[in-house]
Amino acid sequence: MATAGQAVTEVLVKHGVDRVYALAGESFLGVLDALRQESRIDVVTVHHEGSGGFMAVGDARLTGNLGVLMVSRGPGATNASIALHTAKDDAVPMCLIVGQVGRKFLRRDGFQEIDYANVFGDIAKWVVEISDPSRTRELLARAIQVAYSGTPGPVVVVLPEDMQADDAGQSPMPPAYRRPYSAPDAGALDEIAAMLAKAERPLFIAGGELATDAGRAALLHCAQAWGIPATVTFRRHDLFPNADPLFAGDLGLQTTQEQIAAFQESDLIIAVGTRLGDLSTQGYTFPDNPKPRQPFVHVYGDAAVIGRHFVPDIGMVCDAAQFLGQLAVRADAGAASRNRPWAQRLRALRTAVTAWKPKRADDGIVFGNVVAALGPRLAKDAIVVLDAGMAAAQAYRYIEWTPAQRLLAPITGSMGFGISAAIAAALRYPGREVILIAGDGGFLMSCAELALVNERRLPIRFIVANNQSYGVIRLHQEDWYGPLDHIGTDLSTPDFAMLARAFGLGAETVAAEEDVGAALDRLMGADGAALVEIKTSLYAQLPPR
Structure with missing residues (x-):
C-alpha cells in the first residue's frame, strides 16, 4: 500500500x-x-x-x-x-x-x-x-x-497529521501539468506590423513572462528586427542586454521624470509579458490610465490581466516569446534603421543617469563606488542576488547586465530574501558564480541560513553594506519630514566578518575607499564561501542637508 x-x-x-x-x-x-x-x-x-x-x-x-x-x-x-x-x-x-x-x-x-x-x-x-x-x-x-x-x-x-500514514488507495495518478498556450493571432500580428510600419517612436515594455532564455532571445531579436527601443519592468534589468543601443532603461523607482516624459512621446507602445503594476507604470500614470494616449498593444498569457489597468487597442492572450518571434519575421527591410534617432534619444537619457561618478563621504565608503568596481569583475554568467534596500538600489542603476547574467531580486521588496535566494541559486547551478548584495538590515533577517551555506559547502560571495540604518526608510523620513530627529531607523549591527567566520566562511571588513578593489578581488577569488563587510556611508544617500 x-x-x-x-x-x-x-x-x-x-x-x-x-x-x-x-x-x-x-x-x-x-x-x-x-x-x-x-x-x-x-x-x-x-x-x-x-x-x-x-x-x-x-x-x-x-x-x-x-x-x-x-x-x-x-x-x-x-x-x-x-x-x-x-x-x-x-x-x-x-x-x-x-x-x-x-x-x-x-x-x-x-x-x-x-x-x-x-x-x-x-x-x-x-x-x-x-x-x-x-x-x-x-x-x-x-x-x-x-x-x-x-x-x-x-x-x-x-x-x-493523522491522514498522512493512511492508505491512499488506488486512485489514478494525474498526468503532469502542461501549460496550455494559444497561438498568437495572425490577423492581429499583421495589424500590429502595419502599426509599426507607420510608427516613428515605438516602444517595448517587457516584463517577467520573458524571463526565460527563449523569452530574452525573442525580445532582443524582435527589437533589433524592427529597431524598437526596449524598456524593462521593475527589477527585470536582465531581460535585455544593457549595453545594446536599443536598451532604453527600466521602469521603476529610479526612472527620471525626463525619461518618463520622453516615453510618453512614443506613438506606439507594445507591452509584452507584463502585468503593468503600479511601480513599473509610475503609479498607473504611464501609460495614461485607463486609456493610453498612443496606440497600445498588450500581450500576456493570462486573459484576466489584459485591460485590468490599461485598455489596449489590441490585446493578445498568448505566449510572449512566440508573439515576438512571429512579429519579428514581419519586419520590413528598412525597419531596423527607421527608428534610430528615437532610440538614440532614449539611450542618451538612460546613459545620463547610469554613468557612475566616483564620490567620497566623511561617514564611510560610498556604496556606489563598490558597485561600480564590482560590475566589471562579475562572471559572464553570474547570478547576482539582491536583497531589498539601499545597497540593491545602487546595483540596479550602476551594473550593466549582460545577456547570460541573471538578476534575482524580489519584486515585492521583501527584506531577508537575499541569503535564501542565493542558497537556492547555488544549489540549482553549482557551476555558476553566485553573488549576494545585501544591506545590514536584510542580511540580519536571515543570517541563520549561513549554517546551511557551510553545511552544503556553497561558494557564495556575500557583500554586506553596513550603514547601521534601515536606510531606505530613513531616506523617506528625511524626504517627507526633513532632517529632524528620526526614530525607528537606527540599527545596531554586529561585526559581520566575525559573524561569518563563526559559520565557517572566510570574511573581512573594509572601511577605506582605497581598499575596496583589492577586497573585491579576494572575495571573487575565494576558495569557498566568503563575505566582505563594507562600512558604508549613510549620508551619501540621504537628501542634501
Missing part, C-alpha cells in the same frame, strides 16, 4: 520536483517519512520557515518550475506567509505544504490549529485541505495546476 505521505512524493516527482525546502514539525512526519524513502527529491533543512520559503521562490524564479516548502502547522505556516506574498508578487509557481491538527480536532481550536483558507485566502491562489487520503493525488495535482495556470502564484495544501 502507498500512504498519503507517499502519494504526496509521487505527485511531486511526477511534476518534476527534485528539491523541497522544509522545517520539520510533528504535524507532517508522515510526509517526511515518505521523503526519507524517495531518493529523487533533495530535502533541504532550513532554519526558519520564511527563509525556506524565499529559497522556494528563488528556485522557482530561476527555473520557472514549482518551488516547494514544507512546514508545520500554526507558527510554522504563519512564518512562511512572507514567502507566499513574495511568490504572488513575483508571479512564480509555489506550493506550501502544511501539516495540520488531526481530523478529530479540526474546527475545535486545537493546539496550533488555523483555518488556512481564511488566513491565506487573499495571498494564495488556492487553499485546499485534504482529509480523505484517497484524494491526495487528485487534489495535490490540482493544486499544482492552479499554481502554474494563468498568472503563476502560490497555493497551500493542508494535510491533517
Whole structure:
C-alpha cells in the first residue's frame, strides 16, 4: 500500500520536483517519512520557515518550475506567509505544504490549529485541505495546476497529521501539468506590423513572462528586427542586454521624470509579458490610465490581466516569446534603421543617469563606488542576488547586465530574501558564480541560513553594506519630514566578518575607499564561501542637508 505521505512524493516527482525546502514539525512526519524513502527529491533543512520559503521562490524564479516548502502547522505556516506574498508578487509557481491538527480536532481550536483558507485566502491562489487520503493525488495535482495556470502564484495544501500514514488507495495518478498556450493571432500580428510600419517612436515594455532564455532571445531579436527601443519592468534589468543601443532603461523607482516624459512621446507602445503594476507604470500614470494616449498593444498569457489597468487597442492572450518571434519575421527591410534617432534619444537619457561618478563621504565608503568596481569583475554568467534596500538600489542603476547574467531580486521588496535566494541559486547551478548584495538590515533577517551555506559547502560571495540604518526608510523620513530627529531607523549591527567566520566562511571588513578593489578581488577569488563587510556611508544617500 502507498500512504498519503507517499502519494504526496509521487505527485511531486511526477511534476518534476527534485528539491523541497522544509522545517520539520510533528504535524507532517508522515510526509517526511515518505521523503526519507524517495531518493529523487533533495530535502533541504532550513532554519526558519520564511527563509525556506524565499529559497522556494528563488528556485522557482530561476527555473520557472514549482518551488516547494514544507512546514508545520500554526507558527510554522504563519512564518512562511512572507514567502507566499513574495511568490504572488513575483508571479512564480509555489506550493506550501502544511501539516495540520488531526481530523478529530479540526474546527475545535486545537493546539496550533488555523483555518488556512481564511488566513491565506487573499495571498494564495488556492487553499485546499485534504482529509480523505484517497484524494491526495487528485487534489495535490490540482493544486499544482492552479499554481502554474494563468498568472503563476502560490497555493497551500493542508494535510491533517493523522491522514498522512493512511492508505491512499488506488486512485489514478494525474498526468503532469502542461501549460496550455494559444497561438498568437495572425490577423492581429499583421495589424500590429502595419502599426509599426507607420510608427516613428515605438516602444517595448517587457516584463517577467520573458524571463526565460527563449523569452530574452525573442525580445532582443524582435527589437533589433524592427529597431524598437526596449524598456524593462521593475527589477527585470536582465531581460535585455544593457549595453545594446536599443536598451532604453527600466521602469521603476529610479526612472527620471525626463525619461518618463520622453516615453510618453512614443506613438506606439507594445507591452509584452507584463502585468503593468503600479511601480513599473509610475503609479498607473504611464501609460495614461485607463486609456493610453498612443496606440497600445498588450500581450500576456493570462486573459484576466489584459485591460485590468490599461485598455489596449489590441490585446493578445498568448505566449510572449512566440508573439515576438512571429512579429519579428514581419519586419520590413528598412525597419531596423527607421527608428534610430528615437532610440538614440532614449539611450542618451538612460546613459545620463547610469554613468557612475566616483564620490567620497566623511561617514564611510560610498556604496556606489563598490558597485561600480564590482560590475566589471562579475562572471559572464553570474547570478547576482539582491536583497531589498539601499545597497540593491545602487546595483540596479550602476551594473550593466549582460545577456547570460541573471538578476534575482524580489519584486515585492521583501527584506531577508537575499541569503535564501542565493542558497537556492547555488544549489540549482553549482557551476555558476553566485553573488549576494545585501544591506545590514536584510542580511540580519536571515543570517541563520549561513549554517546551511557551510553545511552544503556553497561558494557564495556575500557583500554586506553596513550603514547601521534601515536606510531606505530613513531616506523617506528625511524626504517627507526633513532632517529632524528620526526614530525607528537606527540599527545596531554586529561585526559581520566575525559573524561569518563563526559559520565557517572566510570574511573581512573594509572601511577605506582605497581598499575596496583589492577586497573585491579576494572575495571573487575565494576558495569557498566568503563575505566582505563594507562600512558604508549613510549620508551619501540621504537628501542634501
